[in-house]
Amino acid sequence: MSASDLDDFDAIIIGSGAGGSTLAYGLRDSGARVLVIERGDFLPQEAENWSVEAVFEHKRYKPAEKWQDARTGGWFQPGVHYFVGGNTKVFGAAFPRFRREDFEALQHYEGVSPAWPISYDDLEPYYAQAERLYRVHGSVGQDPTEPARSSPYPYPPVPHEPYVETLAASLAALGVHPFDLPMGIDLRTGGACIRCKTCDGFPCRVQAKSDAEVCALRPALQTGQVHLLTRAFARRLLTDTTGTRVLAVEIDHRGAVVNIQAPTIIISCGAVNSAALLLRSATEKHPAGLANSSGLVGRNYMVHNNTAMTAVHPVRRNDTMFQKTFAINDFYLGSDDWPHPMGNIQLLGKLQAGMLSASGRMVPRPLLQWIASRSVDFWIMSEDLPNPDNRVTVDGKGRIKVHWRPNNTAAHIRLVRNARRLLRNAGYPFIATQRMGIETNSHQCGTLRFGHDPTTSVLDPYCRAHDLENLFVVDGSFFPSSTATNPALTITAQALRVTDHLRRTGVVG
Numbered sequence: 001m002s003a004s005d006l007d008d009f010d011a012i013i014i015g016s017g018a019g020g021s022t023l024a025y026g027l028r029d030s031g032a033r034v035l036v037i038e039r040g041d042f043l044p045q046e047a048e049n050w051s052v053e054a055v056f057e058h059k060r061y062k063p064a065e066k067w068q069d070a071r072t073g074g075w076f077q078p079g080v081h082y083f084v085g086g087n088t089k090v091f092g093a094a095f096p097r098f099r100r101e102d103f104e105a106l107q108h109y110e111g112v113s114p115a116w117p118i119s120y121d122d123l124e125p126y127y128a129q130a131e132r133l134y135r136v137h138g139s140v141g142q143d144p145t146e147p148a149r150s151s152p153y154p155y156p157p158v159p160h161e162p163y164v165e166t167l168a169a170s171l172a173a174l175g176v177h178p179f180d181l182p183m184g185i186d187l188r189t190g191g192a193c194i195r196c197k198t199c200d201g202f203p204c205r206v207q208a209k210s211d212a213e214v215c216a217l218r219p220a221l222q223t224g225q226v227h228l229l230t231r232a233f234a235r236r237l238l239t240d241t242t243g244t245r246v247l248a249v250e251i252d253h254r255g256a257v258v259n260i261q262a263p264t265i266i267i268s269c270g271a272v273n274s275a276a277l278l279l280r281s282a283t284e285k286h287p288a289g290l291a292n293s294s295g296l297v298g299r300n301y302m303v304h305n306n307t308a309m310t311a312v313h314p315v316r317r318n319d320t321m322f323q324k325t326f327a328i329n330d331f332y333l334g335s336d337d338w339p340h341p342m343g344n345i346q347l348l349g350k351l352q353a354g355m356l357s358a359s360g361r362m363v364p365r366p367l368l369q370w371i372a373s374r375s376v377d378f379w380i381m382s383e384d385l386p387n388p389d390n391r392v393t394v395d396g397k398g399r400i401k402v403h404w405r406p407n408n409t410a411a412h413i414r415l416v417r418n419a420r421r422l423l424r425n426a427g428y429p430f431i432a433t434q435r436m437g438i439e440t441n442s443h444q445c446g447t448l449r450f451g452h453d454p455t456t457s458v459l460d461p462y463c464r465a466h467d468l469e470n471l472f473v474v475d476g477s478f479f480p481s482s483t484a485t486n487p488a489l490t491i492t493a494q495a496l497r498v499t500d501h502l503r504r505t506g507v508v509g
Contacts, residue, residue: 006229009035011264011508012249014234014277017086019475020268021212021220022492025133026499028220030509035262036217037232037251040082043089049205050198056355061090061203067272069438070393070403076439080270084230085213087270087442088488092200092324092349093184093209095136095489097127100147101333102483109340110408111385113481117451117461120147126493126500134184134210134492142179145329158183161320164347167376168326170426178326181346182489184210195322200349216492229253235398236281237265239468243285246471264470264508268495271301271477275392275447276400291448291465291473296458298393300386301404302446302482305343305412306436309378309419310351310371311428317373323350331418332484342415343382343484351377376428380419381443382412383484392447404438443487445476462501463494470507474498 010032013020020036027034043061048054055061063082066075083089098120105115128151131138138153140146157180160168168178185193186208193208207214220226231254238248238259248259267274275298279289289297327346334340351372384390384407391403420431451457454466463478465471474495476487483490502508 006035006258006260009033009227009260009262011035011266012037012260012262013266013268014249015086015268015270015273015475016084016212016217016228017268017270017475018088018212018488018491019495020266021085021217022130022133022495023266023268023474023499024220024226025216026496027502027508028223028226030225030499030503032225032509034220034226034508035229035260036226037229037234037249037260038082038084039231039233040084041230042213043081043083043085043203045205045207047205049203050196052198052352052355055202068395068399068401070401071405078272079440079442080272084217084228085211088209088211089203089213090201091211091442091488092486093211094324094346094486095131095134095182095184095210096327096485097147097182098483098485098490099145099332102481106341106481108383108385108408109411113341113383113385113483116480117457123490123493123497124148124150126496127489129496130489130492131182133496134215134489135186135188136182136184136210136489137187138182139180142177143329144177145332146179153182155188158185158187158322158325160325161322163318163320163376164323164325167426171328171422174422174425176328176330176422178328181325181327183324184215186210197321197323197350197352199322200324201355234269234277237277237290237471238281239283239285239290243283244467245469246290264472264502266472266474268473268475270475271444271447272392272400272402272441274473274475274477276394276398278448279392279394280398286467291458291467291471293467294455294458296388296449296456298447299388299391300446300449300480301390301392301402301444302384302386302479303404303441304443304482304484305382305384305406305409306440307380307412307416308348308434308436309380309416309423310375310432311378311423312371312375312430312432313428314374314430318350318376320350323347323377331415335418338414340411341383341484342411342418343380345378345380345415345419348377348379351375378419380412380416381484382408382415383482384408386446386449386481402438443476443482445479445482445487448473448477449480450478451480463498472498
């Protein structure tokens with residue numbers, strides 16, 4: 001599609017990641033003509049998809065873009081990927097539901113995680129739909145924090161390989177409850193997944209990962225009602241004279257600036273870029289940015305407290321290929337000796353030597369290979385609390401500046417200690433950790449929180465901007481809290497809920 005064809009659409013969706021592509025899928029048979037615009041292009045299927053050197057050392061699929069750390073003044077390369085399918089092209093494909101308690105006000109050691117304007121029960125039917133759409137494999141009844149479900153998982157869990165099976169049994173003997181991590185990969189009968197070790201953090205060369213392009217956008221495009229424009233960067237939104245409706249999206253399409261119009265505009269650029277787009281769209285009637293009468297656009301930025309943990313058994317090789325198959329939530333809501341939420345422990349994809357060398361260049365490669373061949377690898381994740389001083393802003397040139405200071409760290413430190421204790425008791429004498437910093441923002445959320453009150457939120461419970469009658473935002477930015485688990489399924493479930501609302505109320509379709 002070319003810029004000259006950009007007319008007569010009922011809705012424009014900006015961004016093709018988890019939110020945008022799922023929205024397109026939900027509107028595919030509504031009768032509406034929908035245009036999805038994506039700043040990137042299709043991620044190529046090529047040998048480099050599975051190259052540790054290309055992905056981790058050369059950062060082949062990350063943009064050259066830099067964001068500024070407001071605390072230090074330095075610039076960093078963010079963990080974002082501008083392709084059709086967005087960050088889901090390289091994500092780890094974990095699709096857990098949030099806990100019922102995550103939707104309620106929850107007291108933490110360092111503050112309160114606020115209640116959402118919707119309940120778990122409001123979202124539960126859409127969780128079930130999203131699990132079917134994204135081919136989620138899982139099992140019921142293992143996780144002590146698991147909320148009630150209206151239906152089983154659509155596919156059985158991803159089986160543990162022998163090393164992981166033995167480890168899970170050892171941890172269970174220590175009193176915790178390893179459970180099958182809900183995963184979105186194509187392990188259906190005749191499915192494309194080959195269970196390789198280049199899944200978590202890599203593009204899938206055989207298209208077996210349940211990413212937004214493969215599962216949602218492609219079926220939507222096949223209807224002929226949904227169209228896609230790539231290499232189209234949304235510069236700003238243009239409003240009418242009253243400032244209450246968005247008239248057009250100003251895009252830079254392959255070097256040409258073009259305005260495209262539709263009665264309904266939906267932003268799904270990710271928490272940072274969605275906020276930045278609204279801030280760049282400031283007008284005389286909206287001098288602080290669009291949808292910003294509350295002053296909250298860009299504020300309450302959250303990314304989780306994250307630590308990577310590598311446990312090494314010096315005499316036991318780990319030849320697992322697909323390692324990311326279980327998680328532990330026994331500390332999610334607290335423990336007998338710490339009555340505050342701590343978070344989630346989950347396996348990572350299998351560590352390889354080149355992945356280590358990307359952050360440890362002074363370590364001899366033979367030593368890195370020895371460590372990788374004997375390690376088991378975990379991601380330890382705790383909730384960070386919303387803080388209005390943690391925020392996203394843009395400078396006069398439209399460049400992104402991130403103001404972020406970690407919080408709720410005591411709970412995270414406690415969770416890391418618990419994970420370390422479990423693994424030592426399971427027989428691992430050598431354990432290394434790496435705390436993630438500002439550049440690890442794949443779980444970004446919270447910059448445009450939703451709620452009932454326009455003075456304390458940017459969006460309403462169906463993600464419509466309080467200040468603009470035809471503008472919706474559906475990505476992780478609507479989260480009032482970050483919770484302590486992967487956000488993809490909640491973003492896609494809310495996208496399906498929003499499309500249901502748009503169709504039911506006649507806004508689109």
